Amino acid sequence: MTHSSTTTDPPVEIQTVASPSDDVSYRFLGQQLAGSSSQWVTHNHEDEFVLPGGRCSACRWTSVDIYRAATRIDGQPFNDEPATSGPLGKYLVVTSGQTIVPGEQTFVRCVWTNSPYEVFEVLTQRKNGRVSLPGPAARALSQAAEYDDGINDAYVNRAVA
Numbered sequence: 001m002t003h004s005s006t007t008t009d010p011p012v013e014i015q016t017v018a019s020p021s022d023d024v025s026y027r028f029l030g031q032q033l034a035g036s037s038s039q040w041v042t043h044n045h046e047d048e049f050v051l052p053g054g055r056c057s058a059c060r061w062t063s064v065d066i067y068r069a070a071t072r073i074d075g076q077p078f079n080d081e082p083a084t085s086g087p088l089g090k091y092l093v094v095t096s097g098q099t100i101v102p103g104e105q106t107f108v109r110c111v112w113t114n115s116p117y118e119v120f121e122v123l124t125q126r127k128n129g130r131v132s133l134p135g136p137a138a139r140a141l142s143q144a145a146e147y148d149d150g151i152n153d154a155y156v157n158r159a160v161a
């Protein structure tokens with residue numbers, strides 16, 4: 001599989017990914033292969049925020065980012081930033097549930113893996129025997145497949161569409 005000549009690989013640069021739930025911030029040299037969000041610009045309600053149990057993708061949304069680490073750089077000092085750690089694998093998959101509704105908390109999950117197939121697995125949802133890839137996950141994977149041969153192979157051979 002050859003890459004399309006119309007796309008340029010994302011730049012290799014210092015990436016900072018905070019995982020508040022793990023109380024850690026990853027800082028590493030690498031590329032952001034994909035970034036996708038289900039956020040809408042406009043609200044679908046008249047109140048300032050969506051009512052409990054309601055759905056509004058301008059109030060709550062999910063985002064998926066995929067990074068590919070290039071080099072270990074942990075151990076180096078970086079300004080006065082909080083505790084940092086370097087890459088724990090080749091790929092970093094960041095999924096987050098974002099919210100602007102007061103009293104609700106944004107959730108961030110960071111998963112490191114060396115396997116492009118596991119990148120898929122992390123983003124795959126299984127519910128009642130049904131397997132699916134939510135919209136932002138599917139879009140992020142298709143973006144990453146453009147730049148990474150391993151993810152492209154996994155994408156071509158994926159079990160779910």
Ligand SMILES: [Zn+2]
Nearest residue numbers: 043056058059
């Ligand atoms: Zn809203």
